[in-house]
Amino acid sequence: MNTMDARDFIQIAKNICEKTGSRLTETRQHMLEVLFTVETPKSAYELTDDYNRLVNSPIMAMSVYRILNFLASIRLVHHLHSINKYIICKHPIGRSEDQVPLFLICTSCQQIEEVAIAADLIYALSDHAESRGFISAGSQIELNSLCKKCQSNIHQHSPGDFNGQNPTNK
Amino acid sequence: MNTMDARDFIQIAKNICEKTGSRLTETRQHMLEVLFTVETPKSAYELTDDYNRLVNSPIMAMSVYRILNFLASIRLVHHLHSINKYIICKHPIGRSEDQVPLFLICTSCQQIEEVAIAADLIYALSDHAESRGFISAGSQIELNSLCKKCQSNIHQHSPGDFNGQNPTNK
DNA sequence: CAGTGTAATGTTATACTATATCATTAGTTT
DNA sequence: AAACTAATGATATAGTATAACATTACACTG
Incomplete structure (x- = not known):
């Protein structure tokens, strides 16, 4: 049912950004890929570690927070308040x-x-x-x-x- | 519609505690009174200040957290995760x-x-x-x-x- | 294509939220 | 009264998030 890969997701993200006048920068794209890879909900600090393990260009927690907020604002990430974690939001795909x-x-x-x-x-x-x-x-x-x-x-x-x-x- | 006072609420709390085998201690009762008084959602630290202003027996944040968790467990307080605040939960009253x-x-x-x-x-x-x-x-x-x-x-x-x-x- | 304005990120510091742990007190039971 | 358990006191520290200012990247305009 959900047989799409990160590439498809990035494309969707790009489209959303284009429509809204924002930019899917390299860092934001990398973060989406990380989120797509890990799948489970993670804290901002955990994602910082994941990012630094998976991407060859270090990032700091502050930037992660900013990017997560941005991705949440375009609904590609959901902030699970009750556990203070973030997770990729796949609802844009295959859904009416x-x-x-x-x-x-x-x-x-x-x-x-x-x-x-x-x-x-x-x-x-x-x-x-x-x-x-x-x-x-x-x-x-x-x-x-x-x-x-x-x-x-x-x-x-x-x-x-x-x-x-x-x-x-x- | 909601013309009940703190006293009624405390009585309800007592009943719930009795049923569940827990105790509505003096501190817990005072906290309920504080929550009832302030009405608006407040952080645990704000409530600590409120408590210490309104009650003549100092309390520390650690205890406030414990009491809030307790009151949440019996559904008299709701933890609003999305803003990290706590509020008295009046649903037990006048509701089917x-x-x-x-x-x-x-x-x-x-x-x-x-x-x-x-x-x-x-x-x-x-x-x-x-x-x-x-x-x-x-x-x-x-x-x-x-x-x-x-x-x-x-x-x-x-x-x-x-x-x-x-x-x-x- | 240089100049200007804005978006995005880097960097450091700090505020705010919450829990762990161990000691002590209070209440209940036998 | 002794023993057990619930609740709180007290101290320390972990975990989450934002403030503020500097710098870089990008987009647009003339």
Whole structure:
């Protein structure tokens, strides 16, 4: 289903930049390639290391933050706030206009999945926003969840466990 | 509509703690009162200051974090990851079982609103999660939005502006 | 194609957010 | 009272992100 390579993705990025009057510089392109390679969500500092391992021209964390912000602003990267990590956003590919990305985050092992959902589902939420005078901006949503693997582990520990303090224990 | 006072809220908190076998200690109760008083989302360090201004028994940030995590675990506080702030969660009051809280966050001025939405809307999202083997945990959702005030300002600046880098500019 | 303005990056410093760890206190149980 | 566990105190440090200013690269204009 997602049999595209980094090259295709870069091309999409270029098109977006052209449309918006921004530039896909070499550094930004390299960063996209790194993100495409690593796939899993990573912190800005982890990505700095990855970049310096994979690209033959050193970069500093400050620049990484700037580039990540830029890539997020054109929706090619998503900042997963709940775990302070960044991940490439593949939704531009093979997806119709009436779909938006939903990010499932396993609160236990931090595995994430990007799934496409009907934009209508977001609109339903947006309607509530509008009734309060808010306009929904940036439809990407994070949903805290538990992946399959961690669901089975959960029976040994306990549900809703936060950093060792578990009110549901007795 | 929300004409309840801190006292009612504390009582609710006590009930929850009793059910779960945890304790609503004096410090935790004071923190709830502080949260109830300030109303707006605040960082843990801001809340530390607030606490020390309002309560006659000093507290340190480390303890504040622990207490916020505890209160979040019993759903009386919501951690707004996208802005790294905490806010009291009033959903337990005057709300039916089939409703869950949705947090609207103005990405410009960080004003937030908690609105009740039909749990069905979340279930719709959860269904997508389940199809990928995820189980939705912690139904509280943050929706990035723009409040009314910032919507009018946005015409002077530009939409989607991230830290001065705006690809939609030309 | 030199001159000018803006976008992007480099560089250094620092602010802000959060957790680890160990010691101590308080509450509960037997 | 002794023993166990939950909660907090206290100190240190890790991790995340931005501020501010200098420099370079690019794009446009005359």
